[in-house]
Amino acid sequence: MTAIQTGKTETALVEALKTRKALFFVLLDPDSGSPDSVVEAGLLAARHGADALLLGGSFVGNPYFTKIATEIKKQAQIPLILFPGGASQVIPGPDAILFTTLLSGRNPQYLVDEQVKGALLVKGLGMEAIPTAYLLVESGRMTAVEYISNTKPLPSDKPGIAAAHAVAAELLGLRWAYLEAGSGALNPVPPEMVGVVRKASSLKLIVGGGIRTPAQARERVLAGADAIVIGNLFEKEKDPTLFAEFAAAVHLT
Ligand code: 1GP
Helix, strand or coil: CCCCCCCHHHHHHHHHCCCCCCEEEEEECHHHCCHHHHHHHHHHHHHCCCCEEEECCCCCCCCCHHHHHHHHHHHCCCCEEECCCCHHHCCCCCCEEEEEECCCCCCHHHHHHHHHHHHHHHHHHCCEEEEEEEEEECCCCCCHHHHHHCCCCECCCCHHHHHHHHHHHHHCCCCEEEEECCCCCCCCCCHHHHHHHHHHCCCEEEEECCCCCHHHHHHHHHCCCCEEEECHHHHHCCCHHHHHHHHHHHHCC
């Protein structure tokens, strides 16, 4: 048995970072609308500059989850990556899964239990796993992920604590970190924290939660983010121009 190697999707993402400053990920929450509107948002994002689509949520009560994934996979030309809130969201179809551990928290359910429950399923499906430390950052009011995971977020004015978590993740062999303010966060992750985590570790750094303008996205890219995630905003505004503006701000090409 050999160690898990970097798969096709992750390799392509890392390769893409050679030609653009950062990647633009669009998060699709299956519960955010009708299955057709979620698929439509994904396809629109794919056509207007997104580098990958993330699919998942804190909890998914949508019986059409698999159908949404299948439809997007059939039509989109960019990777579809599962971003599950737990083992029950592991489904066939997507190109890869952000195999996350909620490392900022101290709740064993999200540190290891959900991972154990989902592991054989991921392996059995032959799905590519992208090992990711999920670091939840305090953002001004309680977010769904804080409530559901029953974990305390990292203090947003103490970047050193976030950096220590990122270094721990790196030493544990993870390759990506997701600095997360939470969907719809009042305040996004501060650029200062992005910068300190960037300097402390060589993990690929995803930043998301509460980013509402291309300028906010660019600020975090300049601070060292390798990928920016936008979710909420595009649930309300399915505007091709806005997708393109975010793509330009993130790619910095
Ligand atoms: C949530 O970071 C993502 O997991 C995206 O957040 O929905 O606030 O853009 P928003």
